[in-house]
Amino acid sequence: MRLKHSLFTRRQFLNGLLGGWLGGLAGLFLYPVLKFIFPPEREPEQVLLPLADYGSLEAGAIKNFAWGSKPGMLKKTAGGELLALVGVCTHLDCNVAYLPDKKKFFCACHEGWYDENGINIGGPPPKPLRRLAVTTEGENLVIRPEGAA
Amino acid sequence: MNIKGAARETWTWLDDRLGVQAVMDFLKHKPIPRNRHTPWMYTGSLVLVFFGIQVLTGIMLAFYYRPTLEEANKSVGEIMTKVPLGWIIRSVHSWSATIMIAIVFIHLLGIWVLKSYRKPREMTWMSGVLLLVFTLGFGFTGYLLPWDALSLAATKVGTDIPRSIPLIGAWGTRFLRGGEDISGDTLSRFFSFHVCVLPLCLLAALALHVYLIQKLGMSLPVGADEEAETRRAIPFWPNFVYREAIVWLVFIGALITLAVFLPPTLGKAADLMAPAPEGIKPEWYFLFLFQTLKIFPAKILFITGDTVAVLLILLAAALFFFLPLIDNKPAGRKGKIITACAFLLVIFAVVMSVWSLQTPSKPEADKIVAAPQNIKESTAIFIFLGWIWLSVAVLTYLLRLKIKETDRLLDVGYFSSERR
Secondary structure (H helix, E strand, O other), X not given: OOOOOOOOOHHHHHHHHHHHHHHHHHHHHHHHHHHHHOOOOOOOOOEEEEHHHHOOOOOOOEEEEEXXXXXXXXXXOOOOOEEEEEOEOOOOOOEOEEEOOOOEEEEOOOOEEEOOOOXXXXXXXXXXXXXXXXXXXXXXXXXXXXXXX | OOHHHHHHHHHHHHHHHHXXXXXXXXXXXXXXXXXXXXXXXXXXXXXXXXXXXXXXXHHHHHHHOOOOOOOHHHHHHXXXXXXXXXXXXXXXXXXXXXXXXXXXXXXXXXXXXXOOOOOOOHHHHXXXXXXXXXXXXXXXXXXXXXXXXXXXXXHHHHHHHHHHOOXXXXXXXXXXXXXXXXXXXXXXXXXXXXXXXXXXXXHHHHHHXXXXXXXXXXXXXXXXXHHHHHHHOEEHHHHHHHHHHHHHXXXXXXXXXXXXXXXXXXXXXXXXXXXXXXXXXXXXXXXXXXXXXXXXOOEEOOEEHHHHHHHHHHHHHXXXXXXXXXXXXXXXXXXXXXXXXXXXXXXXXXXXXXXXXXXXXXXXXXOEOOOXXXXXXXXXXXXXXXXXXXXXXXXXXXHHHHXXXXXXXXXXXXXXXXXX
């Protein structure tokens, strides 16, 4: 079927084009604004811990380091392995504490519990504490995000 | 119910409570004179557009700026080098300030020469002078915030000027500085002035200014034929707004282009013990005051030269504020002397500014120069600029069509038929 008349007037077309283009331009301006407001994550690519300070950890002991602006925790397991964790509760982002007498990580905000390997065992935390990869390179222990080369 | 019906119903619901339609009806019937002086009338709303840009970019910069002695300069440096597109946002804020002040001066000159301040618009003028003072206050306080050698020297001089006023002067200096000398407290104070005190003051004065303009309507040039002007006038909405929108778009395009190609630099952090850098100058809009202060001798008779200069400037400011009461002639008379004063003032300001520029300023070493961080960013910026200018061209074309359309509707009396 062919329509004899246009479905909208010249005026509607012009208004739509003008409004649409103005809206598009506003959207274009929104992009740099959002770019500015949300800067990219600044997670460290790696953190170097001198072996002189961190190498002589006893089994079961814990030493803190800074993982960017989050607390990192280096722990030597009973088996002698080095375990690096991000000491931030997976429930709602509170920093956790290690309780040596109980051999557990504890989050005071909502009473979350993790075992000595950082596995969630009680309370609201949905996931284990985040693990970081530990390698030894020369004089340093190198901490990297897990999975990074 | 279809979407259109729902939208109409929501609109009716809102309008019943907010009364938007009453405002729109008012604007539809607000006449804007159409004569050879009409271009002056674009300047007011243009200032408002740039003020809006200042508010938005200012809020964004305050997200990353830290107003402390140790961190101020560093955080501005980080905005320019680390925060994504931070250098452009800072550049837009700086350029928009400059353009805003320039248009404020043009706006003022227009009102002055056209004698639009005459009865009954005296208070519109006075609230406008307050707006000018607050605007210059924004420029002055904002200049310190990057905390480099230039801003420190400018603030030292600027906050010392009140001291020359007899009796209350020393108190004024202490109020501005938060102590006898410039310190971290001055910086906090200036930040507070810049982002809290001045915005509130300016919004209050602006509300009065805009209210009065709506209440009293646009002024007609001296000696105009009122009946002919009424016949020729166009309504503010939509005929005039479409015309203004073209000017806004062109200026916004120019602003962003300037901001991309000529970003402001940042000097090293200010050292409170270091000597003032050679050949320093304030921002261009303070140059004429700066040069005026410079040419006064140390002593005039038995009074310090500074005191004479500052008192003269204060007297000039008072005359300026009360201009509508001084020139209280009936609106029909031309007031040639007043016009001559305006031009003399402009000539004085230009001569003084050019004179002060004769002293060469030494370029500072080790300053941060902003630039795109990589080829990807610069390409994106150029494409962005291209799009903006394309949009300006297309939108100008469309707006011109709308102007023709609404003017035709006006001519056939379409708008007047809905007049209630």
